[in-house]
Structures are given as C-alpha cells and as structure tokens.
Amino acid sequence: MKQQNSIPTSKVARATQFLKTGAKIGGNYLKYNVKKIMDPSMTRDELHQDNATDVYESLSELKGSALKVAQMLSMDRSVLPRQYVDKFQMSQYSAPPLSGPLVVKTFRGYFGKAPHELYDSFDINAINAASIGQVHEARKDGKRLAVKIQYPGVAESISSDLKMVKPLAVTLFGLNEKDVERYTEEVETKLLEETDYELELRRSVEISEACSHIEGLIFPKYYPQLSSKRILTMDWLEGLHLKDFLQTNPTQEARDRIGQLLWDFYDHQVHQLRQVHADPHPGNFLMRADGTMGVIDFGCVKVIPDYFYDNYFTLINPDTVDDDALIEKIFYNLEFLVKEDGPREKALFTDLFKQMIRLLGQPFASEEFDFGDHSYFDTVYAFADELAKVEEIRNSKVARGSKDGLYINRTYFGLYSMLNELGARVRTNRPEWLRSKKQEAQVS
Template identity: 60%
Template sequence: MKEQTNIPTGKVERAGRFVSTGFKVGTNYLKHYTRKLMDPSVSKEQLHADNAEDIYDTLSNLKGSALKVAQMLSMDKGMLPKAYTERFALSQYSAPPLSGPLVVNTFVKTLGKTPTELYDQFEMQARNAASIGQVHKAVKWNKELAVKIQYPGVANSVKSDLRIVKPFAIRIVGMNEVDMDKYFDEIEGKLLEETDYKLELQRSMEVSAQCAPIANLVFPVYYPALSSERIITMDWLSGYHLKEFLERNPSQEVRDKIGQALWDFYQFQVHALKKVHADPHPGNFLMRDDGTVAVFDFGCIKEIPEDFYVNYFLLTNKEVLKDEARRKEIYTNLEMIHPSDTEKEIIFFSGLFQQMINLLTLPFTVAEFDFGDESYFTEIYAYMDYLYNLKEVRDSKVARGSRHSLYINRTYFGLYSILSDLKAKIITSEERIKSMMQTLHAEKV
C-alpha cells in the first residue's frame, strides 16, 4: 500500500480537500443523470460506487475525525448503500499508512528518542493503519510488541473536520440537520477522548483487568514507559481479523465460543461496569483457531449514566412495556417521544419504536439466540429501510433518541454485525448475565 509523506493539518487545506471532493460528487451526479436520460433503467449503483470511492479517497488521506465518521457509518448496515459500507469498511484497518520520517518525528517529539533507540527492533512499515493511528511491530525484552502511533494534527482538527463532514453525512444518511447537531456533539466529545492516548492507556489497563476473568478473552499487557500522548506500546497479539478468520472455515464450535466471549464481554461491561468499549468494529479484535479472541483499542469508552441505563434496559422487559402509561414514560425519558408531540405523533412514533424494539431486543428475551439466522437480520434491515423512507420520520423536526443512545446503539449494532458474520449461536439469557456477574464478583472478593 502506498505510504503518505504528509497529512494536511491546516483548517484551510483540509477544508479545500472537502470542497474539491464536493465538486467530484456533483460531477458524479451529473454523469448519473446524463446516463439516466439515455437509459431510464440505469440504477444508482454506479453513482454510489463513484461517490464512495471519491469520498473515501479524500477521507483516508485526511485521516482523523473525518475518516472515523466513515468508519462508524460502515458499521451501520442498512443505513447506507452497500457501496459506501464496503468502501468505508477499509478505514477499520486498511487506510494508507504514514511514511517513516513522520513516524520517527512523532517519537522524537513525544518520547525524546527514535524508535531504534527505544526498541531492540522496530518495523518502520506499518502493519495496520486506521482512522486515528497506525500500528507497527517492535521487539524489546525478547517480547513482540505492538506500537500504536497517532497521526499528526488529529486532535487539533476534530472540531473543524466535523463541521466540514456534516453536510456529507446529512446527504448520505438523509438525516435532518437537527439530528446531526445533537449527535455530532456526542461524536465530537468521544473523538476528542480518542485522541487522548494517555486517557486511552489508563482505560485500556483498567478495563482489561476488570474483564480478564471472562472466558476465552485475551488482552495485551500495556507499557506506560514506552507510551506518550501520541504513542501506546502493548503486547503484540496473534490472531486474525474477522474476514481472514472466516476464510479459514472455522468450526461452528469455535465460532460459538468466540461469539459467546464477545457477548459476555459486552454484557459485563454494560451491566457491571456501566461503561463499554464502544468501538466494536472488526479491526479491534483478533480471532483464533482455539476459540479465543484478543481485544484491544479502548480509545472509545462510553460511560453510561444510571438513569439512561435503567430506562434503556427496561426496553427489553416485555411485561413492563405492556403498560401503556409506563411505556410512554420510558419513551419520553429516552427522548424517543417529546412533550411537544401531539397525541397523533405520540401514537405514531410509539408504534414505530415498539416494532423496532421488539426486533432489536429479541436476543435478550430468549435463552439462546442464533445470530446465523439470516431472516432475522433481513427483517431488521427491511424495517430500518422502511423507517428511513417514511415521510413522517424524515420530516420530523426533533431528534428522536437520547444522545447517549448513539454510542450504545452503535455498540450493539456492531456486536450484532460481528455475531451475524460469525453465525454464532450463543446463550443470551438474563440468567447468564446475572450468573457471570456474580461469579466475577466472587473471584474479585
């Protein structure tokens, strides 16, 4: 893969790249409508493919927040046309890496020494490159290490990048600007945290230690002395990213073990820690033939407020939701319906949300769930597409859903997506969650 020798860091230069990309997208639309005049049967597939390529090429070279938004969108299957999700998925671990001189410069600026002075061996060519940083392999103390290096200018460009990328997101997703304003504030806060590698290092060590007793999970050891505000050094972990792992044709037993480990990992964080690794894309996991899975990259941690937690998980309680007054109260607390809604709007949106909740919470309401059931996900995506095209939803003047739901929903969508690709059949009962929490608590005591 071709390396980058520089990254635009100035606001004007980065904005200029977006403007030029906007012109390309406009040209793609012009080409599409010209083809449509010649042949009315022409679909939008080529338009989506052209736009996805042009937008991704710009974002992948700018790195940072803009590329992170693309990564987030790639996880929301059903929200975007397939061409976008496939192209944007490259941001998970296959963005163009930085060149050697930029890497060395980062070490000298933040740790005062070059990589060859700090490690016994250091591979100058990155093994993986994503949205916020890239990973190199090194050796020290006869240990293989992974060294994560943040791209220059990422932290300083978060606010300006999000302002620039918002119009693209509005156009691609079709969401009203009022929704984008509400959720982009949440995104901005999380992205600023992700650029703070000292905070990530602290969280990585804390959450890894808390979740270490969960069966079939593997976490790296972290090395603060070899880390800085833009560098994190940890153990090098072996394994395969999801796509590579599935190409090895793992047995159903192994798929189920990994799926169960991931399910337990997320349930324990949400219910016991009230904070969660909210970046569950395949680039953050390495899967192994023995049914274990390595977990890393704790840059994006969503802390869950107690009142939101209580109301959010009441949505999985069918008996509670049978009470119309109680259901309305929960929907209001979660900002799914608003005090300003008319009675007609309350009935309309409550009905839409209830059907969606019935679908999305199904795994929580049964003892076991088969995430390999393609009909389940087909039904979810079809319903999301139905919602997306409803005039009443698109014309809604208020953002529906708490800002806290953005990253929690993202976490579960990402988890569901991985479990679906694994075709894992796992235990999802409430009793398992309670039992696991009791066991882990007893081990700590």
C-alpha cells in the first residue's frame, strides 16, 4: 500500500489542497459537458466516478476531519450517489498509511522513546489506516497488541477543515446549506472529542465494562501506561471486517447471531447507558464464524440528553404517530417544525416526517425483523430520494431537526446498514414503553 511521508498541517497547505481538488472537479464537469453535447443520452455516472476519485484522493492526503466527514457521508446512502459511497467507504479502514519515520517521530513526541523501546516488538508498517489514525501490531510480555496512532495535526486542523469542507458539500452533493452548518457544528464537537485518546481510553473501559454481560461480545483490554493523548494501546482482537466475513459464506445462524449482538449492544447503550458508540461502521467490528464479535474504537461516543431521549423514542412507539396532538408537540420539541412555519409548511413537513417515522420505525413495530429484506431498504432509499427533491426542504432557510439527532440517526442508519449486509434476522428487544398498546390489544 502507498505510504505518506508527510501530511499538510498548516492552514495554507491544507487550503491549497482543497483548491486543487476544486480545480479537478471543475475539469471533470467541463469534460462531462463536452461529452454530453456529443452524446445527449450520457448519464452522470462517469462524472460522479471521476469526482469521487478526486475528492477521496485529496481528502486521504489531508487525513483528519475532512476524511472523517467523507467516511460519515459514506454511511448515508440516501445522501450521496453510489460512486461516492463506494469510494468513501475506503476511508473506514484502508486510507494510505503514514510512513515509518513519521510514526517514530510521533512516539518520540509523546513518550520520548521510539516504539521499539516501549514494546518487545513493533511492526512499523500499519495494519490498517482510517481517517484520524492508523493501527500497528505490537507485542509486549507475550501479549499481542494493537497500537492506534493519530495523524499529526488532526486535532489542530478540525475547525478550519470543516469550514473548507462545507462549501464543497453544498455544491458537490447538493445539500441544504443550513443543514450542513448545523451538521458541521455537531461534527466539530464530536471530532474534538474523538482526537482525545485519553478520553477515548476512559470511555472504552467504561462502556466495555457496562456491556460485558452481553454474551458473545468481546472487548479489548486497554493499557494506560502505553497510551497518551494521541496514542492508544489495547489487546489485539481476532476477527474479520464485515466484507471479509461475508466472503467466508457464513451460515445464516452465524449471521443472525452477530446481528443479534449488534442489536443488543446498541439497545443496551441507548436505553440503559444513555450514551452510545456512535461510529457504527464495519471497520469497528470484528466478526467470527462462531457468531462472536469484537468491538473496538470508542472514540466517537454520543451522550444522549434526557429531553432528546424522551421525545425521540416516544416517536418510535407506533401508537404515537396516530396521536396528532402529541406528534405536533414532539415535532416542535425536536425542531422538525419551527415557529416560522406557516400553515402550508406545517402541513407539508408534518406529513413528510410522519412518513419517515413510520418507515424508519418499522423494525421496532414487530418482535422480529428480517434486515435481509431488500424491499424494505429499497423503500427507505426511494423515500430518501423523493425527500431530496422536495423544493421546500432544499430551499429551507432553517435547519430541520435537533442537532442531537445527527449522531443518533447516523448510529441507527449505520446499524441498519450492517444488519442489511449481514442479511440478519433479529429479535427487536426494546423497553416495554416502546411497545404498541394497540397492537398488543389486537393480539390478545
């Protein structure tokens, strides 16, 4: 794999990289328009592929928050064309790694020692590399360890990077500018937390211990004496990422077992801990043929405020959608509706968000749900496509939805996507108060 010997860390160097990317995108549009004149039937697929390649290569060199935003967008298939999703998914665990000299320099900066002075052995070549850091294999006292090293300059460049990513997201992906502003505010807060490996270590230990009762989940042990603000050492966990796991043709039983672990893991965090591992992409889960699964990377944790939890999950109960007064109250509380809305806007957004809730809450409406049912996901994506075409949404002067919903929605979307790829059938365990009283009455 190609290695990077340096990362642009100054604002000028990073801004220059964004400008170069913009120039390439402009060239792609020019090339597309010329070809379109020659062949009016030509689709935008080639344009999307060229732009996706150029944007990914540029962000991969920058690392950090710019690449992290690409990773997050790749999880939301309703936002981006397929070409972007496929390319950006590479940032989850296969971005170009740092070279050996940069790795040694990072260790000397935090420990005053090179890696080989801290561990019995240390593989200077990264095993995998993602948006904020890369992972190396090491050994000490007979234990196999995973060492996560943060890229230089990531934490310091978050704010300026997001300011440069915002116009790119608006123009290239056609996103609503107000929504992007709201999105980047919350993302900046979480990214600053995610670059603090000392905070990640504390959260990793806390949540791992709180979820240790879920049989089949495996968590690594963490080593504070071999960790710092930018370096994190933990036990090495065996297992395969989702794509590699599926290539082994696992049994339906194994896929269902892992799917159930994923569901129960998130159910316990959300409803019992009120904080959640909010980075549910395949790179953070290590799956095994026996149906057990390792969980890593607690850098991105969303603490769920009580007001948001109460309102948001009340919507999940199917009975709520039929209660117009309650729905209206919650929609205002969660900022789906705003006081500036006139009668027409209020009716339009109420109807759209009610449809969305019925659709996304469907797995909670039954005791068991087959996430391998592609027709359900086709309906979700079709609805998202239609939603993106609604002029009132695209031209809205206000952002819709509480900022606290950004990472919760992202978490559930990532969870649903993994369960869909697994083709898993799961028991949708949930608190009693989220169950429909009307459905129970009909059954009895």
